[in-house]
Amino acid sequence: MAVPPVPSEPLLFEAVITPPRGLGRAGLRALALLLALPAAGAAALFAALGAWPVTGFLGGELGLVLGLIALHRRRSARRLEIVQLTAGRLTVTRCDGRGRREEESLDPYWSRVALRERAGAACELHLTAPRRRAVEIGRDLGDAERRDLAAALSAALRRYREPLFDNPQLRE
Incomplete structure (x- = not known):
């Protein structure tokens, strides 16, 4: 600061x-969980269909979204x-x-x-x-x-x- x-x-x-700081640590965890559940469901579906390489892309996409949210929180705090x-x-x-x-x-x-x-x-x-x-x-x-x-x-x-x-x- x-x-x-x-x-x-x-x-x-x-x-x-x-x-304004609208999302605290608990809110960020809840958002991560809400984003991870559909991604995990889609990854399980693709793995069951034999398209298991797609699961890595789903995990990468989830990590990118959460990383950008964390970056935004850190920059807005400054x-x-x-x-x-x-x-x-x-x-x-x-x-x-x-x-x-x-x-x-x-x-x-x-x-x-x-x-x-x-x-x-x-x-x-x-x-x-x-x-x-x-x-x-x-x-x-x-x-x-x-x-x-x-x-x-x-x-x-x-x-x-x-x-x-x-x-x-x-x-x-």
């Missing part, structure tokens, strides 16, 4: 986004997206399943959160800034989580742009 960058300034907001707001910048850091890292920095004062609704599809969440392309965030989130992230990040940016100053001399 990638280690998030350590900001030199204090964090005002941070969101760590990981893809995926990570971090949105950090500090006093000087808004940073979006992405790490993909292969360990490649991508970082985008925006000026937090001019950045805006845009939630784009699409008919019949999931909404999109973007960070926009003048003279820059929009940066999509929260790709691995569902609609409800994207809306929550949009509300929380908008509130954090609003607090950054409009700070409350407490001067004891002005209190009554």
Whole structure:
């Protein structure tokens, strides 16, 4: 798993986004069993018919499918997206399943959160800034989580742009 960058300034907001892990070890075992039972039945049928060399292909196919599922699980466990707001910048850091890292920095004062609704599809969440392309965030989130992230990040940016100053001399 990638280690998030350590900001030199204090964090005002941070969101760590990981893809959902839908299949645990027990689920993977159950899936392997569900895939192995029909393959074993077909292998027994082919062996009874005298076409025993086909059983090796069925076993190879089963191993390939299970290996690809395990590879997908391992790579999705490494995926990570971090949105950090500090006093000087808004940073979006992405790490993909292969360990490649991508970082985008925006000026937090001019950045805006845009939630784009699409008919019949999931909404999109973007960070926009003048003279820059929009940066999509929260790709691995569902609609409800994207809306929550949009509300929380908008509130954090609003607090950054409009700070409350407490001067004891002005209190009554």
